[in-house]
Amino acid sequence: MITVSDLHKAFGELEVLKGIDVEVKEQEVVCVIGPSGSGKSTLLRCLNLLEEITSGTVKINGKDLTDPHTNINELRAEVGMVFQHFNLFPHRTVLENITLAPMKVKGFSEQEAKEIAQALLKKVGLSDKADEYPESLSGGQKQRVAIARALAMNPKVMLFDEPTSALDPELVGEVLQVMKDLAQEGMTMVVVTHEMGFAKEMGDRVIFMDEGVIQEEGNPAQIFDHPKNPRTQAFLSKVL
Amino acid sequence: MLDAFFNSPYIDSLPTLFQGLKMTVLITLIGLFFGFILGAIVGIARLAKSKLIRGISVVYIEAVRGTPILVQVLFIYYGLTEDLIGLSINALTAAIVAIAINAGAYIAEIVRGAVYSIDKGQSEAGRSLGLTESQTMRYIIWPQAFKRMLPPLGNQFVISLKDTSLFSVIAIGELLYMGKQYYNVTYEIFETLAMVCVLYLMITVPASIYLRRLERKLDV
Numbered sequence: 001m002i003t004v005s006d007l008h009k010a011f012g013e014l015e016v017l018k019g020i021d022v023e024v025k026e027q028e029v030v031c032v033i034g035p036s037g038s039g040k041s042t043l044l045r046c047l048n049l050l051e052e053i054t055s056g057t058v059k060i061n062g063k064d065l066t067d068p069h070t071n072i073n074e075l076r077a078e079v080g081m082v083f084q085h086f087n088l089f090p091h092r093t094v095l096e097n098i099t100l101a102p103m104k105v106k107g108f109s110e111q112e113a114k115e116i117a118q119a120l121l122k123k124v125g126l127s128d129k130a131d132e133y134p135e136s137l138s139g140g141q142k143q144r145v146a147i148a149r150a151l152a153m154n155p156k157v158m159l160f161d162e163p164t165s166a167l168d169p170e171l172v173g174e175v176l177q178v179m180k181d182l183a184q185e186g187m188t189m190v191v192v193t194h195e196m197g198f199a200k201e202m203g204d205r206v207i208f209m210d211e212g213v214i215q216e217e218g219n220p221a222q223i224f225d226h227p228k229n230p231r232t233q234a235f236l237s238k239v240l
Numbered sequence: 241m242l243d244a245f246f247n248s249p250y251i252d253s254l255p256t257l258f259q260g261l262k263m264t265v266l267i268t269l270i271g272l273f274f275g276f277i278l279g280a281i282v283g284i285a286r287l288a289k290s291k292l293i294r295g296i297s298v299v300y301i302e303a304v305r306g307t308p309i310l311v312q313v314l315f316i317y318y319g320l321t322e323d324l325i326g327l328s329i330n331a332l333t334a335a336i337v338a339i340a341i342n343a344g345a346y347i348a349e350i351v352r353g354a355v356y357s358i359d360k361g362q363s364e365a366g367r368s369l370g371l372t373e374s375q376t377m378r379y380i381i382w383p384q385a386f387k388r389m390l391p392p393l394g395n396q397f398v399i400s401l402k403d404t405s406l407f408s409v410i411a412i413g414e415l416l417y418m419g420k421q422y423y424n425v426t427y428e429i430f431e432t433l434a435m436v437c438v439l440y441l442m443i444t445v446p447a448s449i450y451l452r453r454l455e456r457k458l459d460v
Contacts, residue, residue, distance in 0.1 A: 050364055077370030087365035091383050100379060101369035146365075153369060 001026045001157060001188050002047060007056035009042055016042045018212040019056070024157070027186045031199035031220075034209035035235060040192045043209070044159050047190065048079045061156060077105050080150030084162040086142040088134040088149070094121070095130040098149045105153065113152070120148035124178050140171030144178055157188040164195055196239060200224055208232045249428040253419070253435050260418030261439050267332070267414060268401045271339025275400070276393070278340060279347025284377070286352045297348065304345035310406045313338035317410045331412040335404065343400045350392045354385040387458055394451040398444050405440075415439060 002024035009017040016039045024030050032040045045051040046058060049065050049072055058065040063075055089097050098120060099113035108116070121127045124144040134142055143163055150158060160179065164172045176198050183189055183202050193199060199206050199220060206223040208216045208231070216229040224240070227233045286297040304312070317334035329337070358381050366376035408417035415436055423432040 048368055050368065073367075073370050073372055076368055079368070081365075081368035083361060083365065085361055087359075087361035089362065089365070089380055089384075091387075101371060104375050104379065105370040149369070 001028070001061060002190070003057075003059040004043075004047075005057050007043070007046060007058060008054045009039075009046060009051060010054045016212055017046070017054075020212075020214060022207065022214070024188060024190060026188055028204045029183045029187075029189045029191065029202050030205045030207060031203035032190065032192045032207045032209060033194070033196070033199055033235075034215075038209040039212040040209045041161050044161050044190060044192050047159055048076050048081055050081075073105070077101070077153050078156045080153060080155035080158040082143070082146050082150055082158065082160045082163045084165050086134075086139070086146045086166070088142055088146055090134050093131050093133055094126065094137070094145050097134065097145060098152045101149070102152050116152050117148070120151050121145075123151075123181075124148045125174075138171060139167045140174045143167065143175045147175075147178055147182075151182075157190065158182065160189065160191040160193065162192055162194065164193070194239070196224070196236075208235065210235065249426060249431040250435055253422050253426075253428070253432050256418050256422045257415060257432075257435055257439055260413055260415035261443075263332075263413050263418075264401065264404050264415040265443065267335045267339060267404050267407070267412070268397065271336045271404075272343055272397060272400055274336070274340035275343035275347055278344030280351050282344060282348035283351025284355065286348060287355060301345045301348055304342055309338060309342045309403050310409065312342055313407055313410060316341075331407075331410045334410055335407045335412050335414070338407070339400050339404065342403065343396055346396055346399075347393065350389050350396065351385070353392075354388040355381055357388060358384050390458065391451055391455045394447060394454065398447055401443060401447075402440065 002022065004020055004022040007017055007020040008015065020039075020043055022030075022043075032043065034040045042051055046053055047060070047065075049058075053066050056066075060075060060079060063070050065072070065075065088094075089100070092100065095114065095117050098117035099110065102108040102113040102116055103110060118127065118130065121130055124147060126141060126144055126148070129137060129141065129145070134145065137145065147158075147163075163179070164175050167175065172195070176195060179189070179191070179198070180202055191198070191203075201220075203220050205217060206220050207214055208223060208227075208229070210231050216223060216227060216232045223232065224236065227236055282297045282300060285293050286301070288294055288297075313334060316338050317329060317331060320329060322328040355377075362380055362384065363376050366380045367373070371379070404414050405416040407414055408420060411417065413421075419432050419436040423429045426432070
């Protein structure tokens with residue numbers, strides 16, 4: 001589904017990703033953990049070209065992101081993204097946040113888009129908030145709307161960039177629950193997270209990144225219970 | 241006292257001055273209409289990826305902001321002769337074009353600032369959903385930026401309205417010009433200019449009050 005090979009990313013002189021190779025299979029949930037500044041968010045943002053790729057290749061469903069002939073808008077429509085700070089559109093209602101892309105990108109009628117949106121709002125437990133504006137929602141509700149908005153495009157893979165990091169602790173659970181449901185339905189997911197519990201429970205694979213490289217990867221039991229790399233051990237001893 | 245006022249040069253000047261006021265408002269509104277279109281295009285071009293497009297916008301903005309509007313209108317009216325550009329420009333057209341080009345530069349900066357002030361996460365969210373750059377601008381960035389433009393645009397309206405008084409140099413019948421015409425005949429200079437001021441204030445004061453209310457409502 002996603003193949004990353006020898007991915008490098010530099011911001012000017014600063015090299016943030018120093019040769020990343022990752023493979024994500026269909027229906028797999030891959031959690032990326034690591035200290036801040038390790039490049040994990042940058043890696044995620046390269047997967048839908050929110051960051052320009054310095055060198056290396058990223059292929060999604062066989063389509064090469066670095067190939068200038070690839071229609072990047074079409075590709076992004078198949079890759080859902082959820083941001084740390086939600087990035088809901090404040091001037092549109094919850095429903096309008098969700099219907100915008102299906103109507104403008106996929107050409108759905110307003111009626112079709114609304115039906116999709118309402119079904120998704122029900123799924124994330126926010127049917128009663130359809131006509132509210134984002135500012136009246138709690139952080140957890142905002143993030144659930146953001147997930148519904150991404151799902152409305154019927155993506156083949158979902159990217160989560162620290163989706164619970166900006167939330168009050170008591171609101172983290174409701175967002176993680178939505179993500180768990182999604183994982184159980186078989187959605188392919190790449191999750192950058194500080195929620196070790198989620199990574200342990202839901203991750204098919206955990207990737208530990210530090211200093212722009214993948215230091216260690218494996219199934220949650222290997223990483224959390226028997227980390228081999230001293231950096232992984234040091235990181236986990238601080239966060240667990 | 242009141243009787244003296246109503247049978248006074250103050251009131252007598254009004255029919256003439258109202259004519260001028262109408263012209264002043266007409267020039268301002270039509271000029272700003274085109275000025276806003278120009279400013280929106282240049283303001284967005286100012287944020288373009290292409291260095292050339294950005295460069296052209298900067299040159300226009302700096303050229304206009306760095307020269308007096310009085311020079312600009314003389315340039316358009318007297319400088320751009322029929323021999324030079326193949327069509328003759330009447331005074332009204334010159335006045336409207338001068339306001340449009342002048343305000344356009346300031347509005348471009350207003351537009352640039354407002355668009356730039358919208359959180360980058362908004363366009364990232366739009367792009368990540370598969371919207372094109374122009375769709376993202378149209379449906380996500382612009383509506384939010386437009387709200388933030390309203391107070392400074394109102395301010396620009398007041399500035400441009402007052403700037404039209406300079407156009408008496410090209411003999412267009414705006415408010416100040418009509419005032420001068422009137423006192424040249426009656427010699428009631430003080431009374432006439434006082435009424436000219438009152439008429440400007442009749443537009444600018446309500447505009448400012450409305451603006452302040454708008455700012456409070458939009459919380460910017």
